Amino acid sequence: MSETLKSLRFTLLAVVAALVVSAFIIVITDIEALGNGDFGTALSTLRTAYWGLFKGAFGSLRAISNTITGATPLLLAGLAVSSAFKAGLFNIGATGQMLAGAMTGLWVGFAFQLPPLIHVPLALIASAIGGALFGAIPGALKARTGAHEVITTIMLNGIASFTVLWLLKTEAFKREGRDDAISKFVEESARLPRLFGFMGKRIDLLAHSGFIVALLATAVFWWLLRKTTLGFEMQATGFNQEAAKYAGMRTKSLMVVSMAIAGSFAGLAGGSEVLGLYGYASATVAGDIGFDAIAVALLGRSTPIGTLVAAILFGALQAGGRQMQVDTDVPIDLIIVLRALIVMFIAAPLLVKAMFRIKGEAKSFGQTFRGWGG
Amino acid sequence: MSTVAGPGMVVSAEQRKRARNVGFAYLVLAMVCFFVFTRRPGDAGFKISETSQFTLPAQGFGWALGIVLVAIAAAQLLRGLGKLSNVVLALATAAFFMSFLAWAAAGDSFSFVGMLQDTVSRSVPITLGAIGGILSERSGVINISIEGMLLAAACTSAIAASLTNLWLGTLVGVLTGMALAAVLAVMSIRYKVDQVIVGFAINFFALGITSFISFRVLVPNRDTMNNLLPVMPIRIPVLADIPFFGGIFFDQTIFVYFSFLAVAVTTWGLYRTKWGLRTRAIGEYPKAAGTLGVDVNKLRYRNLLLAGGVAGIGGAWWPIGIVGRFDQNITNGRGFIALAAVIFGRWHPVGALCGALVFALSEAVRLKIGNFDTGIPSEFLIMAPYVVTIIVVAGFIGASRAPKAAGQPYEDQ
Numbered sequence: 077m078s079e080t081l082k083s084l085r086f087t088l089l090a091v092v093a094a095l096v097v098s099a100f101i102i103v104i105t106d107i108e109a110l111g112n113g114d115f116g117t118a119l120s121t122l123r124t125a126y127w128g129l130f131k132g133a134f135g136s137l138r139a140i141s142n143t144i145t146g147a148t149p150l151l152l153a154g155l156a157v158s159s160a161f162k163a164g165l166f167n168i169g170a171t172g173q174m175l176a177g178a179m180t181g182l183w184v185g186f187a188f189q190l191p192p193l194i195h196v197p198l199a200l201i202a203s204a205i206g207g208a209l210f211g212a213i214p215g216a217l218k219a220r221t222g223a224h225e226v227i228t229t230i231m232l233n234g235i236a237s238f239t240v241l242w243l244l245k246t247e248a249f250k251r252e253g254r255d256d257a258i259s260k261f262v263e264e265s266a267r268l269p270r271l272f273g274f275m276g277k278r279i280d281l282l283a284h285s286g287f288i289v290a291l292l293a294t295a296v297f298w299w300l301l302r303k304t305t306l307g308f309e310m311q312a313t314g315f316n317q318e319a320a321k322y323a324g325m326r327t328k329s330l331m332v333v334s335m336a337i338a339g340s341f342a343g344l345a346g347g348s349e350v351l352g353l354y355g356y357a358s359a360t361v362a363g364d365i366g367f368d369a370i371a372v373a374l375l376g377r378s379t380p381i382g383t384l385v386a387a388i389l390f391g392a393l394q395a396g397g398r399q400m401q402v403d404t405d406v407p408i409d410l411i412i413v414l415r416a417l418i419v420m421f422i423a424a425p426l427l428v429k430a431m432f433r434i435k436g437e438a439k440s441f442g443q444t445f446r447g448w449g450g
Numbered sequence: 451m452s453t454v455a456g457p458g459m460v461v462s463a464e465q466r467k468r469a470r471n472v473g474f475a476y477l478v479l480a481m482v483c484f485f486v487f488t489r490r491p492g493d494a495g496f497k498i499s500e501t502s503q504f505t506l507p508a509q510g511f512g513w514a515l516g517i518v519l520v521a522i523a524a525a526q527l528l529r530g531l532g533k534l535s536n537v538v539l540a541l542a543t544a545a546f547f548m549s550f551l552a553w554a555a556a557g558d559s560f561s562f563v564g565m566l567q568d569t570v571s572r573s574v575p576i577t578l579g580a581i582g583g584i585l586s587e588r589s590g591v592i593n594i595s596i597e598g599m600l601l602a603a604a605c606t607s608a609i610a611a612s613l614t615n616l617w618l619g620t621l622v623g624v625l626t627g628m629a630l631a632a633v634l635a636v637m638s639i640r641y642k643v644d645q646v647i648v649g650f651a652i653n654f655f656a657l658g659i660t661s662f663i664s665f666r667v668l669v670p671n672r673d674t675m676n677n678l679l680p681v682m683p684i685r686i687p688v689l690a691d692i693p694f695f696g697g698i699f700f701d702q703t704i705f706v707y708f709s710f711l712a713v714a715v716t717t718w719g720l721y722r723t724k725w726g727l728r729t730r731a732i733g734e735y736p737k738a739a740g741t742l743g744v745d746v747n748k749l750r751y752r753n754l755l756l757a758g759g760v761a762g763i764g765g766a767w768w769p770i771g772i773v774g775r776f777d778q779n780i781t782n783g784r785g786f787i788a789l790a791a792v793i794f795g796r797w798h799p800v801g802a803l804c805g806a807l808v809f810a811l812s813e814a815v816r817l818k819i820g821n822f823d824t825g826i827p828s829e830f831l832i833m834a835p836y837v838v839t840i841i842v843v844a845g846f847i848g849a850s851r852a853p854k855a856a857g858q859p860y861e862d863q
Contacts, residue, residue, distance in 0.1 A: 230783075
């Protein structure tokens, strides 16, 4: 069996194992039905729930559009975590970088009046720059003082969310006639075109061309890693900082640059949400995406293709989860459990092997993050 | 790198740089005193008990402190403060903090002692989570999953305590922490899964499952399954009567006493016992420890379970120690703050306690001072803990050295 097929089989089995465990959770928490000894009801809830999950993710054009909509920010923010991992940095700060990018993109989006062909790219570039600058802070702090990026990115997330909350109440950003923290709308010319815009009347198809931006960003990440000296040096630093230093690489500048690149991906995630999905910004524009992005990067083993596949899988689960919540009383939070289990099972091929009694070699993956040192 | 060190002399380039940074930091603090803390007129009342208070004139204190800080900065930059530098730093920070409070509360008064009491109480889950982190990372297993352990333990202990009693509730919290720690241990030790991945998977799992249970089970059965009376503070006789400090440290819940005890016992254990020596050895250089006959993986299992148990008590603090129920995502990232406290404290329990106290203090300040109209938007006060942490870590702590083997699976030869 070829390598690809083998790893595909493990991935599938991991998803199956996660679905089985989640099914168990759905059934045992159906307290009312189980209290009456009514297993039939509990099992039919389970069937409806899983059918809803599938239907909501892939069952219709609208479902696919929802999957893409969910996958877009996850992919971009996932790249922010993956690219930092490649450089040996643990970027927990995608949330903050997203917020920074969302605000700069938003500002360019409403403060100027330009033709769409200029306005859209300009707003996206602004988001990337906003994210990059905010992302560079922990990189610079680490390079200059040695402050660990795990601490600084967590703290910068807090700083970013409260700064945004404050900004949204200032005259410059506030929407007129609203007292809550909600921004002005961006100009129509800065809105990312909708993917299914050609279908005219279907306003329920939310997917926007932020997804194309995300795919391009994935390609850029691939190109950076494979074809550029910078990418090579980033990976060398991530692999062994001391060795990279002896080889003459400027590891400290690389730290700042890597974090700026990571931040620009996350900034685009924030920008594409504002310019593509919402058309405005609120305090919850980043939501839990920065956190989920860590799971996406871990699941995707920090590779460009892996991150792409993981983001689409997570986007599908999110879209399906919403349908599941509508069809049954199973809350969407089950999706978080499902994601956790998938990440766990995929990371543990030895465990999946033991569960399904597969013979032969199970390849263990390398490490994502080499300890705290450096 | 280092040169011959005379008394009070700055030794290495790195240290010299740090000393210079500290000097500039004093100047920045002095500027804040001059330009911010002298802006609001009036006296600030600091209540130190039910009946008594002391007052500080906000403006006068700001001017005086600013001048003193400039003098300290000059001394620091020109010749270094040598052995005194840490003492001076601590005193200056404390005085600056008092000046900040006086500025914020100028013309008004607030319960100073209540704020410090609140600080100590709020530090509990962060401290206990951090001890859980230290125990596992000192044994060579990265523990990102503190947040998950706290959250899951908070949920199960709330349910168990509502159905039975507070003791059993806490016990269930401990067992929950241990169960998640067991997952971390089996996955990272036996199945050699990347420890960061397992840790994050545990966090996601805990967040998902507790939200799921909260929505599907606790909301419909609120009165029976998520409703309890939290513990009362226990006054320690004699000690609680010490003026000022008595109320802060000796009129607290059992969780506070436990967390201080845990810091003391862990410190003693890690540095004074055979177990501690072995634990540090398997975290630094497991191969050597293994060669000398230490069963590396067995000790890792044991320490991880212990870590989970301690974090479990930290999680039980929310429902049983203060709130009286479980809410969705009640920990709200405190486990990550605990992780930061571990790094902040350089993997030492006392250091982690200091980190936890700094964060808890800034949180308590925000709650007390947030009501005063200082002219600064409340969002900036809320982010103070985060800014302070970054400044402390970047300016004074710098690179911290982690246990060397943290993250590496160990294979018996």
